[in-house]
Amino acid sequence: MRSKSAEKVKLSSFDDLFGKEEPVSGEVVTSVPIDLLHPFKNHPFHVLDDEKMEETVESVKQYGILMPGIVRPYPDGGYEVVAGHRRWRACELAGLEEMPVIIRDIDDDTATVIMVDTNIQREDILPSEKAFAYKMKYEALKHQGSKGKKYTAEMVGETAGDSGRTVQRYIRLANLISGLLDLVDVKKVPMIVGEKLSYLTREEQELVLEAMRNCEIIPTAAQAEAIKMFSEEKKLDGNAIYGLLLKKKNSGNGVTISAKKISSYFPPAYTKQEIENVIYTLLEEWKNGREEELEHGEDTI
Structure with missing residues (x-):
């Protein structure tokens, strides 16, 4: 016994x-x-x-x-x-x-x-742990002579079964300030949003985090992309961040899908924002897949 x-x-x-x-x-x-x-x-x-x-x-x-x-x-x-x-x-x-x-x-x-x-295959690893671990291994493999950014990323993720693109997204998270990265760890900020915000300067990230706390709003993937674009154009300041976070959806040339049809794909407990984040994540993965297909000369329908 x-x-x-x-x-x-x-x-x-x-x-x-x-x-x-x-x-x-x-x-x-x-x-x-x-x-x-x-x-x-x-x-x-x-x-x-x-x-x-x-x-x-x-x-x-x-x-x-x-x-x-x-x-x-x-x-x-x-x-x-x-x-x-x-x-x-x-x-x-x-x-x-x-x-x-x-x-x-x-x-x-x-x-x-x-x-x-020897650590990366554990089931309870946080996104922040993977981010810094993958970054360390990526740099180590580069020092050892691995050639090509994409190839090196694929080698980094091989042990855990992560694609090169997934590895690159985790490494981007290592550029987040601790306050934002903590929110990714506790799943309040989706990884796709964290990745987009990681391109901001440290000062810009501090402003975004402050605005998120003051407005009690978590950016959607679309809002995070808009914030990133403002940063690239050197137009991102406190007023712009608040404006983007509080801006209502435009009723312009968007695609409209009925709420009833969308809700049939999600558990009843899912909030509107959680549903949006899932949709944006899937669209991003689809987009990346299409880019890889085109890069390799594959064009499937």
């Missing part, structure tokens, strides 16, 4: 115990004092003392660390953790003094790729 402790161990806990990285044949596992470990520089993934961590700590107490972390020598002594930050934290909380690791003498770019790839 399985013990109650074993029943509480969820998949995420097993990932923390076993890890996702593959050890190289012949590598030696050694235990090092956890007070000699240092976090990876600009580590983009959050290590939280949440319920999942509690489960991991219980597992560590019972089973130990089943897959060693990966570290590399730290310039000022000790070791920098490349893979295994959650296991390291679990060891601390479990009261362990040492952690099993594999020591690799690797350069910054190789270490960055390993760090990102």
Whole structure:
């Protein structure tokens, strides 16, 4: 019969115990004092003392660390953790003094790729985590000699199954100020809106965020595109932002679809703005798909 402790161990806990990285044949596992470990520089993934961590700590107490972390020598002594930050934290909380690791003498770019790839497949990753992780891996692959912006982006997303275009959109989010990026993380601002606002200067983004809070309005994709265009034309200021956010829809040469027909595609709980954001997101994906087809000489109907 399985013990109650074993029943509480969820998949995420097993990932923390076993890890996702593959050890190289012949590598030696050694235990090092956890007070000699240092976090990876600009580590983009959050290590939280949440319920999942509690489960991991219980597992560590019972089973130990089943897959060693990966570290590399730290310039000022000790070791920098490349893979295994959650296991390291679990060891601390479990009261362990040492952690099993594999020591690799690797350069910054190789270490960055390993760090990102061993974390990126988790199901609970926030958009902000992916944004900075993909940006770090993209720069690392460029340093390693990857040629072509599109090809490099495809390599970045390969581990997680994301397309090159999706990777580029996540990387754009890394240009958002923290206030806007936080709203993307909690799904108040759709990713497509965040991407468009990421092209604004930091000062312009601060103005947009202030206006959003004052008006209690989240821009639609169309409004975000208009704000971006005003910025490109050097016409974006506080008055323009408020005007664009509060502007009512024009009844000009637009396409009108009955609300009854649209509502049949959405759950009853969806608000008007949520429906609009989904439609704009799908149209954007369709547009990007058409652009890729034309780029490759494909023109399908």
